[in-house]
Amino acid sequence: MKIALLGYGRMGKVIERIALERGHEIVLRKNAEDTFDGLENADVAIDFSIPDAAVENISACLNNNVPVVSGTTGWLEHYHNMVELCEQKQGAFIYGSNFSLGVNIFFELNTHLAKMMSNLKQYKVSMNEIHHLQKLDAPSGTAISLANDIIANSDYSSWALENAKEDEIHIDAIREEGIPGTHSVFYDSEVDSIEIKHTAHSREGFAFGAVVAAEWLYGKKGIYTMKDVLGL
Ligand SMILES: NC(=O)C1=CN([C@@H]2O[C@H](COP(=O)(O)OP(=O)(O)OC[C@H]3O[C@@H](n4cnc5c(N)ncnc54)[C@H](OP(=O)(O)O)[C@@H]3O)[C@@H](O)[C@H]2O)C=CC1
Numbered sequence: 333m334k335i336a337l338l339g340y341g342r343m344g345k346v347i348e349r350i351a352l353e354r355g356h357e358i359v360l361r362k363n364a365e366d367t368f369d370g371l372e373n374a375d376v377a378i379d380f381s382i383p384d385a386a387v388e389n390i391s392a393c394l395n396n397n398v399p400v401v402s403g404t405t406g407w408l409e410h411y412h413n414m415v416e417l418c419e420q421k422q423g424a425f426i427y428g429s430n431f432s433l434g435v436n437i438f439f440e441l442n443t444h445l446a447k448m449m450s451n452l453k454q455y456k457v458s459m460n461e462i463h464h465l466q467k468l469d470a471p472s473g474t475a476i477s478l479a480n481d482i483i484a485n486s487d488y489s490s491w492a493l494e495n496a497k498e499d500e501i502h503i504d505a506i507r508e509e510g511i512p513g514t515h516s517v518f519y520d521s522e523v524d525s526i527e528i529k530h531t532a533h534s535r536e537g538f539a540f541g542a543v544v545a546a547e548w549l550y551g552k553k554g555i556y557t558m559k560d561v562l563g564l
């Protein structure tokens with residue numbers, strides 16, 4: 333496949349290496365100062381850019397009839413606009429807060445645990461996410477996905493970074509040098525604690541998942557998630 337990389341930073345470069353290893357060709361490497369020239373030649377685009385650029389990048393793909401996989405986080409308030417545009421253009425679009433296989437299994441585990449814990453009111457839920465110092469958004473997209481899955485299966489109504497109310501899930505967003513991405517969900521009662529945790533050891537898993545998602549999306553129409561890609 334001919335792949336356009338929208339965002340050629342830490343993730344874009346790992347995605348490029350994996351895509352080349354899998355026999356694909358890179359037809360565009362776009363950063364902030366670059367144009368979309370070459371996008372029209374792409375079979376699929378992979379957007380790992382910055383929160384402020386994601387909507388423009390995804391829109392450019394949908395308007396040019398290029399299927400697009402986006403892993404950029406921190407722009408989700410506009411997600412419904414991209415869904416509408418994709419429907420209008422009869423395009424193909426996947427957004428994933430986290431493309432790693434391990435995290436997508438962790439999402440399933442988190443939902444299952446939330447269902448089991450929903451009637452056990454003695455347990456209070458909280459979460460933390462730890463990422464490198466360069467990360468622009470907080471909490472992480474993955475933490476928001478985890479929180480939303482708990483909210484959908486419990487009496488919690490939202491999440492908060494600070495001063496969480498009784499019906500809000502507190503998320504602690506921690507920034508430390510060099511951490512690719514660690515997420516934990518805690519259930520604490522007076523007598524014990526349950527904790528589930530996913531630790532990424534590098535960006536390899538995110539990038540591999542994004543390339544697999546792009547291969548899966550090629551030739552399809554519609555709006556999908558990693559759950560569809562992985563058949564979970
Ligand atoms: N879903 C997932 O599995 C994962 C998601 N992420 C998310 O992916 C995103 C990128 O992460 P990461 O690679 O670490 O970040 P980087 O900061 O390393 O890379 C972002 C890149 O985007 C470029 N950029 C800025 N503006 C634009 C624009 N208008 N169009 C295209 N590119 C642009 C930057 O270029 P310049 O230097 O010119 O500004 C930079 O090279 C983040 O939102 C992060 O949260 C990260 C890992 C996994």
Ligand SMILES: O=C(O)C1=N[C@H](C(=O)O)C[C@H](O)C1
Pocket residue numbers: 405429430463467468471472473474475512513514538
């Ligand atoms: O910015 C990152 O690095 C990461 N971002 C994603 C997120 O916000 O959840 C995924 C991963 O944790 C790495």
